Amino acid sequence: MMRHLPLFLSFLAIFCSVQAFSQVDLKGLREDPNTKRLNADTTKGVQIKQINVPIPKLGLEVDYWKHWTKFGLNLNQATFSDNWNAGGVSSIAVGGTFWHKSDYNRDRFNFVSEVDLKYGKIQNFGKKGEFKPLAKKNNDRIFWDNKLAYKFTNTWALYFSFTFESQFDLGYTYDKDTDGNEIVKETVSSFMGPGYFTESFGVEYKPDKTFSLRLGTGTARQTLVLDDRVKPLTIAEYAERYPNNKPIGKDQEKWGLKPGQSFKNDLAFQITANLDRNLSQNLNLKARYNLFADYKDVTDPDHRLDATLSAKVTSLVNVSLSGILVYNYDEASKIQYSQALTLGVIYALPR
Numbered sequence: 001m002m003r004h005l006p007l008f009l010s011f012l013a014i015f016c017s018v019q020a021f022s023q024v025d026l027k028g029l030r031e032d033p034n035t036k037r038l039n040a041d042t043t044k045g046v047q048i049k050q051i052n053v054p055i056p057k058l059g060l061e062v063d064y065w066k067h068w069t070k071f072g073l074n075l076n077q078a079t080f081s082d083n084w085n086a087g088g089v090s091s092i093a094v095g096g097t098f099w100h101k102s103d104y105n106r107d108r109f110n111f112v113s114e115v116d117l118k119y120g121k122i123q124n125f126g127k128k129g130e131f132k133p134l135a136k137k138n139n140d141r142i143f144w145d146n147k148l149a150y151k152f153t154n155t156w157a158l159y160f161s162f163t164f165e166s167q168f169d170l171g172y173t174y175d176k177d178t179d180g181n182e183i184v185k186e187t188v189s190s191f192m193g194p195g196y197f198t199e200s201f202g203v204e205y206k207p208d209k210t211f212s213l214r215l216g217t218g219t220a221r222q223t224l225v226l227d228d229r230v231k232p233l234t235i236a237e238y239a240e241r242y243p244n245n246k247p248i249g250k251d252q253e254k255w256g257l258k259p260g261q262s263f264k265n266d267l268a269f270q271i272t273a274n275l276d277r278n279l280s281q282n283l284n285l286k287a288r289y290n291l292f293a294d295y296k297d298v299t300d301p302d303h304r305l306d307a308t309l310s311a312k313v314t315s316l317v318n319v320s321l322s323g324i325l326v327y328n329y330d331e332a333s334k335i336q337y338s339q340a341l342t343l344g345v346i347y348a349l350p351r
Helices: 002-031 235-241
Strands: 065-078 090-106 109-125 136-151 156-166 171-176 182-189 195-208 211-224 263-280 283-294 302-312 317-327 336-349
Touching (some): 090 336, 195 263
Antiparallel strands (some): 065 090, 109 136, 171 182, 195 211, 211 263, 283 302
């Protein structure tokens, strides 16, 4: 160890001298930096050329549209033996539904188109040897609503809407003949018998995606009856068309139309409320309320409420409870209602 001590001390002395020189040199540069030390022109002969770097297209586009579709099939069936004494009627009911909604949002503009189609029939079966009831429709609706809106705040917008409503098939009232067999008494509805076209302009309140309220201060509704089988009849025309029915005491008036009329236009104030909200993961409530107050008589407006509560059993099977309340003095002086509880298969897109 002592033999290498001189060598180690020499190395240590050299290292310390270098460190001291470096510190002094750096200190001088910090105190008096000489910016003119380099006199050469470093930019001479340098040329800058523009290079176009190709940017690959990623194919990304903004889609302002959203689409939802649901279609399903409902089936109800009941059977009773001929010797069943507790009462009951064998029956089978089949119904189909189709619903589609398209929603376009860009900047402050919003366009929504919604189609709701429903149709169903029920067939009752009498016991052996008894009369066979006629098949009847238990659901029939065509509904198409379109709305264009411009938002002037986050929750309020100006809107214009166009709506079409009618039904697919013939509707009847029924009676029985002298043998107890069920027969058709009158034809009361058909496609475009009646049909409604409604145009509305006003303001819309939409605080979120599940609820909206339209106030249509300028609303027009056209009522059309294009099928002669359901048009209102005079006393003589009724007796000629239904000779086996009891004669009527006065000319008919349907949907605000008198005999010989097939078109009516009403100007009104309209309120439309829509609710489509998930109450839980598998439970949905959808409702639509419409008030139509004719400016000729705003004290007796028309009302219609459609509500459906749906519970998802599996990804395809669901149970739904639906109801409809209607008050329209041109159709009936009392409230009309219908209710249905169904179990069916529903397929929804997108999945």
